[in-house]
Amino acid sequence: MRPDFAEHSNSNCVADASAWEAELKLGFTQRGDKTVLSKREHRGPLTVQRPFYPEGGVCHVYLLHPPGGVVAGDRLTTEACVEDNAQALITTPAAGKFYRSGGGEAQQTINLTIAENASLEWLPQETIVYQGAQLNSSMNIDLADHAHFIGWEILALGRPAADEGFENGSATLNWRISRAGRLFYLERLRLDAAAFQARWGLFGHSACGTMFVYPATPLQLAAVQELIGDEANRGVTLIEGLLICRSLDRRADLLKGFFERVWGLVRGDVVGKAVCAPRIWAT
DSSP states (O other), X not given: OOTTGGGGSSTTOOOXXXXXXXXXXXXXXXXXXXXXXXXXXXXXSOEEOOOBOTTSSOEEEEEEOTTOSBOTTOXXXXXXXXXXXXXXXXXXXXXXXXXXXXXXXXXXEEEEEEOTXXXXXXXXXXXXXXXXXXXXXXXXXXXXXXXXXXXXXXXXXXBGGGTBOOSSOEEEEEEEEEETXXXXXXXXXXXXXXXXXXXXXXXXXXXXXXXXXXXXXXXXXXXXXXXXXXOTTXXXXXXXXXXXXXXXXXXXXXXXXXXXXXXXXXXXXXXXXOOOOOGXXXX
16 A cells, blocks of 8 residues: 555545556466466556456456555556457456546556457446546457457446535546457547536436447347337447447446346357356455
């Protein structure tokens, strides 16, 4: 824990010059009938617990950020490479937190590489962006032709339970997805106080999320559309085999519950296994 962290443990947190630069590199390899964590390198306060195997051969890993929150100037980089035929699931034990900034920006970069016939499920718990925070997040996903991927990003702006909205601050989200070395999906989303309130934006909803599934089919698109039904603030589309599901909600846990139901619909076809929720979600 950084010496100054106590100053960042509430909604009035302001970053100082003591910033973390952390990097984590993970590699997953299929050995026999299970996937092992074959590479684990870290620099700074970003690491993982030992792997868990609650469903046999799939390697479950929990990302840890011991300081507990990110402040202006912090830069976190996570890389995960899943080799041929390996199967991994990565999640977090708790919500990520980005605290109020005095003007500087906090950066988060995630680079995921999934090889032939490998699968990766990237299922972190929500990221809470405190009012006044400045977050720049980049997600880069490199898929082989026959890779399998399920991933989501859930953002909570402000803290409605503490009567905190999002009158200032911003979150910039970048997604870049390549298949067989060819870029086929690129998106940049900037959320600020105006977007938080506007009808064309979040319209006051504190939680927003995007979920990706690859490869997906029209049958899975129809199944998710049926799940959504007439429910407001939910949507799904299919682009070149990539299923993209979006949602707004008043609470991040409700949004995550919706994504978990989508996960239950698609995991059998994409990963070849029934849903097995990480045990850490129940604690």
